[in-house]
Amino acid sequence: MPQKQHLVRQLFGSVGKNPYLQPNFRCDFGYNIHVGDNFICNYDSVILDIAPVHIVDNCLFGPHVQLYAASHPLDPQRRSAWIGEGAPITIGDNVWLGGGATILPGVTLGDNVVVGANSTVTKSFGVNVVIAGNPAQVIKQVP
Secondary structure (H helix, E strand, O other), rough: OOHHHHHHHHHHOOOOOOEEEEOOEEEEOOOOEEOOOOOOEOOOOEEEOOOOEEOOOOOOOOOOOEEOOOEEOOOOOHHHHHOOEEEEEEEEOOOOOOOOOOOOOEEEEEEEOOOOOOEEEEEOOOOOOEEEOOOEEEEEEOO
């Protein structure tokens, strides 16, 4: 087994067949990240996994993709006490996240979703859509 695959299997909570991560990958814990088969993560990606992050099969991440399952309270008193919070992220089967895409806490993306480069995904989307923008919105259906 190649050394990169070995390291990914040690770091992540669960890993399917053929994981491929490019450096510099960063995460909080690693054990809250679960990826299926054929996961490709390009350069300089970040997954903040204070809550579970599930990535199904055949998912492609462009460079600089960021998944933030972590956040901080809006209430200034709680935030000044260094209290963190989070919500799970789920990425469906055959999803492609374009370079620089940011996925926020609590988001679920259905199967066959394509996220445009540099988009910020603030809410969940169903299956077979192309989404883009800040905040991301549906721009067309997947053919």
